[in-house]
Amino acid sequence: MTPLPNYRADLNDVEDELKAAMLAALAGDNRAYAEFLRRCSLHLRAYFRRRLSAFPDDVEDLVQDTLLALHNQRQTWRPTQRLTPWLYAIARYKLIDLLRSRSPRRAVEVVLDEESADAALIDQDALAQEARRDLLKLLALLPERHRLPIVLVKIEGRSVAEAAQQTGMSESAVKIGIHRGMKSLAAHAAARA
Amino acid sequence: MKTDALIAMLARGPIAASGPGPVPRLALAAAAGLLIAAVAMVAALGLRSDLATAAMLPMFWLKLALPLVVVAASLAASSRLARPGDTAIGAGVVIAAAVLAVWAMAARDLSVVPAGARIAAVVGQSAGSCVAGIATLSLPLMAALLLAMRELAPTRPVLAGAAAGALAGGGAAGVYALHCTEMAAPFLATWYVLGMAIPAAAGAWLGPRLLRWT
Numbered sequence: 001m002t003p004l005p006n007y008r009a010d011l012n013d014v015e016d017e018l019k020a021a022m023l024a025a026l027a028g029d030n031r032a033y034a035e036f037l038r039r040c041s042l043h044l045r046a047y048f049r050r051r052l053s054a055f056p057d058d059v060e061d062l063v064q065d066t067l068l069a070l071h072n073q074r075q076t077w078r079p080t081q082r083l084t085p086w087l088y089a090i091a092r093y094k095l096i097d098l099l100r101s102r103s104p105r106r107a108v109e110v111v112l113d114e115e116s117a118d119a120a121l122i123d124q125d126a127l128a129q130e131a132r133r134d135l136l137k138l139l140a141l142l143p144e145r146h147r148l149p150i151v152l153v154k155i156e157g158r159s160v161a162e163a164a165q166q167t168g169m170s171e172s173a174v175k176i177g178i179h180r181g182m183k184s185l186a187a188h189a190a191a192r193a
Numbered sequence: 194m195k196t197d198a199l200i201a202m203l204a205r206g207p208i209a210a211s212g213p214g215p216v217p218r219l220a221l222a223a224a225a226g227l228l229i230a231a232v233a234m235v236a237a238l239g240l241r242s243d244l245a246t247a248a249m250l251p252m253f254w255l256k257l258a259l260p261l262v263v264v265a266a267s268l269a270a271s272s273r274l275a276r277p278g279d280t281a282i283g284a285g286v287v288i289a290a291a292v293l294a295v296w297a298m299a300a301r302d303l304s305v306v307p308a309g310a311r312i313a314a315v316v317g318q319s320a321g322s323c324v325a326g327i328a329t330l331s332l333p334l335m336a337a338l339l340l341a342m343r344e345l346a347p348t349r350p351v352l353a354g355a356a357a358g359a360l361a362g363g364g365a366a367g368v369y370a371l372h373c374t375e376m377a378a379p380f381l382a383t384w385y386v387l388g389m390a391i392p393a394a395a396g397a398w399l400g401p402r403l404l405r406w407t
Contacts, residue, residue: 016369025208026208026209027209028209030204030205031204032209033203033204033208034200034201034204035202037200037203040256041200060196063196064194064196064199065407067196067199067200067203068199068203069243069346069407071203072407073277073345073346073406076215076277076345077277077278078274078276081276081278081279082278085277085278085279086277086279087277088278089277089278089280089348090277090278090346090348092348093277093346193321
């Protein structure tokens with residue numbers, strides 16, 4: 001059985017990863033930079049999708065617009081500064097810009113929402129981290145033949161076939177592993193609650 | 194264009210940052226604006242004739258200290274607010290504390306002045322020209338700072354503009370203090386503070402209009 005690639009990395013803090021990628025990029029690593037931008041595009045897409053439900057067609061344009069702004073303004077980020085607030089400050093600026101051109105009233109609402117949502121955002125981050133930590137603990141309780149299929153298919157989003165290939169298990173073993181693993185996860189979670 | 198293609202394109206070129214950072218840019222702009230304001234002050238108003246003797250008095254230095262604190266704090270605030278993701282609450286607290294300290298001194302001085310003479314103590318000899326002088330001398334600073342800030346990326350343009358305006362007002366007040374002969378805390382607490390508040394408010398208004406970037 002192969003060890004889990006990227007699994008640990010997925011559970012690391014977004015901040016640390018983005019920051020490390022940006023630092024490598026600024027030191028001249030073009031591949032790290034491409035990876036940094038790709039990761040940013042995922043965060044930006046999620047951020048804009050939540051806030052642009054009225055203009056879904058604008059989401060991808062705004063993601064690209066913001067990536068370009070990140071690129072143009074990369075010298076305004078200092079290594080002593082946290083990276084995610086920098087990223088989201090630019091995203092918010094771009095979002096307000098777009099909303100102002102679409103509907104001035106919405107822009108004001110976003111500004112007001114965001115002012116009060118900053119604290120909530122941090123709370124959600126913390127909660128999500130805690131949830132991940134809990135999930136990790138619960139997963140550690142499972143036997144390998146249940147844990148691997150769940151991590152690969154349910155968390156990393158691979159197909160059953162890919163998971164089977166990677167672990168050397170048969171496809172039906174992967175499916176059974178997921179099924180039984182999820183059941184015992186639920187049982188463990190219920191026991192802890 | 195697909196987003197992946199855009200990323201590939203952006204990641205192809207050199208990445209390392211070039212050009213001066215925000216602090217040198219803004220400090221350079223402030224220095225240039227300050228120089229113009231100083232030359233304009235000497236040419237149009239003139240240094241106070243008793244500068245050498247006045248420099249012996251503590252009030253002369255207090256009159257310079259307030260603008261200097263405002264300049265230092267708003268330079269820090271400007272360079273933070275000119276970049277995404279930073280706040281400048283600390284600088285705001287420092288400026289508020291400095292103004293409150295001067296107000297406290299003014300209140301203490303006024304408390305020993307007879308009630309009938311208080312207004313005269315506040316107004317002094319040159320209230321109008323003080324406010325107008327500071328506001329006018331702040332113009333070259335304001336222009337230089339906003340131009341420098343346009344090269345950066347302020348995501349909160351109202352606050353960034355206000356910080357630039359406060360920096361312009363503080364610099365102008367410091368220059369004007371070398372001309373002005375008023376030596377009373379109530380005067381400083383009223384007209385210098387008002388003179389600096391005008392450019393700060395103007396900056397807050399101009400920020401969203403001028404500090405756009407892509």
